[in-house]
Every structure is written in C-alpha cells, then in structure tokens.
Amino acid sequence: MxxxxxxxxxxxxxxxxxxxxxxxxxxxxxxxxxxxxxxxxxxxxxxxxxxxxxxxxxxxxxxxxxxxxxxxxxxxxxxxxxxxxxxxLALLKGSETVRETMRLLEERFPADSTDPGAVHVHALLHHLRLLAAVEH
Missing domain, CATH: 1.10.10 (Arc Repressor Mutant, subunit A)
Incomplete structure (x- = not known):
C-alpha cells in the first residue's frame, strides 16, 4: 500500500x-x-x-x-x-425455463401454505432470484 x-x-x-x-x-x-x-x-x-x-x-x-x-x-x-x-453481480442467467420452474414452485408452495417445507422453498426462491436477477 x-x-x-x-x-x-x-x-x-x-x-x-x-x-x-x-x-x-x-x-x-x-x-x-x-x-x-x-x-x-x-x-x-x-x-x-x-x-x-x-x-x-x-x-x-x-x-x-x-x-x-x-x-x-x-x-x-x-x-x-x-x-x-x-x-x-448477478451470477446466473434467468432463462425462461428457470422463471417457469420458479413459478411452478411458487404455485406448489404458496406463501400461505401449511406445508412445513414451504418456508424453505420460498427462501430458496428468494436466493435464486437474487443470483439470477429474476424479478418476482
């Protein structure tokens, strides 16, 4: 320095x-x-x-x-x-396939779901959105 x-x-x-x-x-x-x-x-x-x-x-x-x-x-x-x-700095390319898969996961695990795994799925989706610069 x-x-x-x-x-x-x-x-x-x-x-x-x-x-x-x-x-x-x-x-x-x-x-x-x-x-x-x-x-x-x-x-x-x-x-x-x-x-x-x-x-x-x-x-x-x-x-x-x-x-x-x-x-x-x-x-x-x-x-x-x-x-x-x-x-x-986004690391992944948010292709249409990625966006569609994310939409399907959101439909399968809605925010108000009683499925105990829904919270984890939404945390993963949030993380992927940041990495792939995909809008919600």
Missing amino acids: TQRRGGIKRSSQLTFRRRLFIARMLLRGPTSTEDLITAVQQELGAEGYPTAAVAALKHDLDALKSSYGCRITYRRDSGGYVLEDLGT
Whole structure:
C-alpha cells in the first residue's frame, strides 16, 4: 500500500475482494453494520478495514450500488442491510425455463401454505432470484 494525502491507498484487489465478500454476506440475509464489519475483519484480517470502519463500510455499500447496480437498503425492522438486487453481480442467467420452474414452485408452495417445507422453498426462491436477477 502506498501513502498519499488523505490516508492509505488500499489495493484495488483488496477493495474488490472486500466488496464481493460484503455482497456474499448480504446474500445470506439481513446483516447489521457491526456484523458486516466483524465478518470482513475475520475474513481479511488486519487489512479488512481501517480505523474508521463504519465510514469505510458505507463507502463500500455505496460503491456496490453505483458500480454494480446493487440495490441495498437499510431496514431497521429486518435487522440491518438487505440485498434486494445484485445488479450486474448477478451470477446466473434467468432463462425462461428457470422463471417457469420458479413459478411452478411458487404455485406448489404458496406463501400461505401449511406445508412445513414451504418456508424453505420460498427462501430458496428468494436466493435464486437474487443470483439470477429474476424479478418476482
């Protein structure tokens, strides 16, 4: 890392890894500021975040939104940041076959279903929608 006015210039590779890690964390579900910072520090060690970790995290979240079109919102009622759309980080191509299969699963396991597996099916569908950038 090189020194410049205003602080330490962090490696672009490290910054990309950190932002990708944050997106992966948010794929798992709502995550608090503190939990995101702790997870980054555990994953990347001392290089994870500088002293002003909260400001750096907010900068990373803004960069995920502006650079990749991620839609990330803070929801106090959900316990933190929620990833609503991966933008250009979406990993799968949502083909018509995938969309139709997802519709069939939703029909088989409606949201008000008494089937104990319905909750898990809907969690999986939500995850697939994020990965494949498929609208609900």
